[in-house]
Amino acid sequence: MAQETKNTEKKAEGRGPGPKLPIGEFLNYKKIWLLSFGLTAAFAIIPVIFFAVLNYNLTRQSLENDAEARASRLASNTWRSLSSFLNERKNALNYVVRSNSFEQLGNIQQLANILDFLRQSFGGFTDIGIIDATGVQSTYAGPHGLAGKNYKDQQWFKEAMAHGISVSEVFLGFRNVPHISIALRHTAPDDRHFIIRATIEHQLSGILSEVKTAGNGDAFLVNAQGVLQTPSHHFGNVLEKTNISLPPATDQTHTMTIALEDGQDLIAAFRHIPNTPFILVILKSKQVMMSPWHHSQVTLIQYLGISISVILLWIAAVTGYFFRRLEYLDLKRSKYFHMAEYENKMASIGRLAAGVAHEINNPLAIINEKAGLIKDMAHFKPELKQDPRLLETVDVILGSVKRCSRITRQLLSFGRQTQTAPVPLVLKSVLDEVLVFLVKEAQLKKIFIDIDVPDTLPQVIGNRGKLQQVLLNIVNNAFAAMPQEGKLSISAQKTDEPFVRLDISDSGCGIPPENIKHIFEPFFSTKTNQGGTGLGLSITYGLVQELGGRIKVESKVNEGTTFIIYLPTTKQKEE
Structure with a gap:
């Protein structure tokens, strides 16, 4: 009996390292461990997988909605540009008929002068004609000799007589060049109806070519029958038929997903242009717009796999611990x-x-102190003073420590501008803080920087961080505009007003006159194909306004550009 009890105690102690219990004699620990592990893992992993799948679908749906919203916004903005273009031409013709009598419009020379005026003011006008109520073109100015032609059976004539206006679909014309025509009905003082009709070279494709569609996107016009009115990257040239399913005509933007023959899915936004036969179509590659989501799929799966692995390992460790x-x-x-x-x-x-x-600053201070001590000793001990290399070495050490301290202070000063209230600023000091980070780039490009900022200038009032950003933006633009061995000139002077005038001039390529008035507009850029966003000068303009100043630009092509900034002084604040 004693031997049996001893054997039982040995078996009871056999759980873990050393002698183990025979499986099935008391408890099946392996089966209990597997059951505990399976149940715990199921309750832990199922919620993780559920929320991962939920997040996966919500993210995809959110990105799809965002992609459709962006396509819709782009279509709305482009529609306004097209509508504005057509309205300008309509208003020009309306002005012509209201400012000239029917007899004046019947004068061929007068009508030719009007055509020249329209060409110079708007461009693209091919011809212009006056059509009476019977459909006969009584007066015509243009290159095709269409005086006397009868249009009573033309659809545009009937539409203009019925509704007062008609914008035609695109047609090729005599020169086999895409055109559109605009016809307006007008009533003379003697209650006679007549129509003024102008043919305009097709400029709509030029407006659409400026629309930025990422990836394999597209922007074009079609009519109600699906015939292209402008060239399309996916569907061909002007007047070719497409197989696009068009939505019903409404004043809202419609979005849908269409599939190309090559299997690619595109997000399409449709917008009918009022009082025209045109339908604007904006296509954006769904694959490109959903690329962030596709990248997140791999990341999500990786994180899910890591999470499940960690959970399983942890459960295995915990459940094993209890046994x-x-x-x-x-x-x-x-x-x-x-x-x-x-x-x-x-x-x-x-x-x-x-x-x-x-x-680490302590040894730097010691180095500075000891180097200064050596230099002092060299002045008092003749044997040290006679060694020029010693003094040169000490000067190099002091200069390096001083340079390190200066660079550190300038870097911290540049990065820690947290004040929000305007404070008095020394313009030259702020300018030096900005240029210290651009010296290396100037040396690489061999750009000569000429600074003429007197120390006697009055202090300007403003925010240091905003003023630094203004100067950095303008100087960076100047560096980008200048080739090798350019010249950057920075000068400042007092004015009769409580302002300091700051001129920043470069010897770069200059800005064309037609772009000068647009450079401060958001998203206007001549370097969009080089990564430009068109926001730098717009932000700079806003910062100058916030500083209480004003900014203007003067430029000549191939000669350079000068930005002139007026900054308020402390005297203005006192007043």
Whole structure:
């Protein structure tokens, strides 16, 4: 009996390292462990997978909605540009008929003068004619000799007589060049009806060519029958038939997804242009617009796999822990003590590193002090004074320490501009803080910088960080506009007003006159194909306004550009 009890105690102790219980004699620990592991893993992993799938679908739906919204906004903005273009021509013709009598319009020379005026003011006008109520073109000015032609059976004539206006679809004309025509009905003082009709070279494709569609996008016009009115990247040239399913005519923008024959999906936005036969179509590549989501799929799967692996490993460790012997618990506790000790050691190393970083200025100060002491000693000891290399070496050490301190202070000063209230600023000091970061680029491009900013200038009032950003934007633009061996001139002077005038001139390529009036507009850029966003000068203009100043630009092509900035002084604040 005693031997049997002893054997039973040995079997009871056999859970863990050392002798083990025979499987099935008391408890099937493997089966219990597998059951516990399976249930715990199921309850832990199922919510993770559920939320991962939920996030996956919500993200995709959100990006799809955002892509459709962006296509819709682009279609709305482009529609306004097209509508504005057509309205300008309509208003010009309306002005012509209201400012000239029917007899004046019947004069061929007068009508030819009007045509020349329209060509010079708007461009693209091919001819112009006056059609009476019977459909006969009584007066015509243009290259095709269409005087006397009868249009009573033409659809545009009937539409203009019925509704007062008609904008034609695109047609090729005599020169086989795409044209559109605009016809307006007018009533003379004697109640006679007549129509003024002008043919305009097709400029709509030029407006659409400026629309930026990412990736394999497209922007074009079609009519109600799906015939192209402008060239399309996907569907061919003008007057070719497309197989696009068009939405019903409304005053809202419609979006849908269409599939090309090559299997590519495109997000399409449709907008009917009022009082015209045109339908604007904006196509954006769904694959390109959904690329962030496609990239997030891989990341999501990776994180999900890592999370599940960590959960399974953790569950395996935890469930196994409950079926170990007490000795294993002590071993585990000892292991945790070692881990805590290691983490404490790592924390101490981190504090030590922080202390070293904080105290690194002390040896620099000592170097500076000792180098100065050596220099002083050299002046009093003849044997040291006679060695020029010693003094040169000490000067190099002092110069390096001084340069290191100056660069550190300038960097911290440039990066830590947190004040919001306007404060007095020394313009030359702010300018030096900006140029210190551009000296290397100027040296690489061999750009000569000429600075003429007197120290006697009155202080300007403003925010240092905003003024730094203004100067940095303008100087960066100047560097980009100048070739190798250019010249940047910066000068400042007092004015009769409580302002300081700052001129920043470069010897770059200059700005064409037609672009001068647009350079401060948001998103206007001549370097969009080079990564430009068109926001730099717009932001600069806004910052100058916030500083209480004003900015203007003068430029000549191939000679250079000058930005003139007026900054308020402290005297203006006192007034």
